[in-house]
Amino acid sequence: MTPVPLTWYFDFISPFSYLQWQRLKPLLREREKAGEPVRLVPIVFAAVLDACGQKGPAEIPGKREFTYRHVLWLARQAGVTLHFPPTHPFNPLAALRLSIAAGDTPEAVDSIFDWLWTQGRAGDSVEALVPLMAALDVPAEALDADATKTALRANTDAAIAAGVYGVPTLAVNGELFWGNDAFDFALAALHDPAVLSDPEMQRVSALPVGLQRRR
Numbered sequence: 001m002t003p004v005p006l007t008w009y010f011d012f013i014s015p016f017s018y019l020q021w022q023r024l025k026p027l028l029r030e031r032e033k034a035g036e037p038v039r040l041v042p043i044v045f046a047a048v049l050d051a052c053g054q055k056g057p058a059e060i061p062g063k064r065e066f067t068y069r070h071v072l073w074l075a076r077q078a079g080v081t082l083h084f085p086p087t088h089p090f091n092p093l094a095a096l097r098l099s100i101a102a103g104d105t106p107e108a109v110d111s112i113f114d115w116l117w118t119q120g121r122a123g124d125s126v127e128a129l130v131p132l133m134a135a136l137d138v139p140a141e142a143l144d145a146d147a148t149k150t151a152l153r154a155n156t157d158a159a160i161a162a163g164v165y166g167v168p169t170l171a172v173n174g175e176l177f178w179g180n181d182a183f184d185f186a187l188a189a190l191h192d193p194a195v196l197s198d199p200e201m202q203r204v205s206a207l208p209v210g211l212q213r214r215r
Contacts (some may be wrong), residue, residue: 005037006190007171009159010109011045012099013092015071015082017168018117020180021109022080024170027187028106040104042096043156045167051160058089074180083120090124093152094143098129100151101142108136 008024010017024038031038049056057067068084075082095112102108115121115132122128126140133140142148159169163176170177170186175196177186189195196205 001071005039005170006031007039007041009041009043009164009167009169009171011043011092011167012095012112012123013045014167015075015084015117016180018055018082019071019074019078019080020168020170020183022078023111023180023183025106025110040099040106041155042099042104042152042160043159043164043167044093044096047156047165048160051103052165054141056089067169074204083116083118085116085120085124086122087124090122092123094126095123096152097143097148098133098136098138099177100148100155101138101145102136104210111136157183 006027010021012018016068028038045056058064068088072082072084089139095116099108099112112123115129116123126133126143130140133143162171164171164178166178168178169181170183172186172190173193175189177183177189185195195201
């Protein structure tokens with residue numbers, strides 16, 4: 001049987017995606033040696049938020065500032081270098097399309113994350129990414145190609161259809177694990193699917209809604 005691939009949904013706009021990427025890279029190498037695929041799927045986080053009727057953390061005053069401080073603290077705790085880009089939120093479409101045009105290889109994804117979040121450079125336009133495109137041997141016209149745009153839309157639509165509601169999300173055997181803080185939970189389920197099947201896990205998965213807030 002073909003191994004069920006792990007699927008990682010991410011957007012370069014997300015600092016939490018950057019942090020989880022640092023933890024995911026060793027797993028990618030481990031799975032590659034075992035011949036077990038990991039799909040790297042760039043998606044448009046804003047489109048996911050729209051589909052779910054949500055605001056992003058950076059769109060909520062107070063939460064935006066807290067999130068930036070929190071992610072910086074988390075990076076320092078983990079020993080990960082993190083420098084925010086010049087502005088945030090920023091338009092990530094050029095970076096997402098660059099990843100697709102470069103084949104969504106681990107090397108390309110790592111280079112783009114490094115550009116944005118390790119070096120803290122701008123990535124909100126094709127022009128801002130010119131040096132990185134040269135390093136990845138991707139011509140500028142590839143980012144504007146219909147095939148690249150279509151692939152990004154297809155990635156995002158498929159993620160929404162799969163139930164993805166945020167980034168980063170790691171899909172393990174069809175189960176979704178959202179957020180950098182869920183990474184250990186995802187690994188536990190990867191190594192032992194029974195983690196999700198005990199009676200209390202099953203009970204909370206079908207827990208009735210007791211109150212709904214009026215909108």
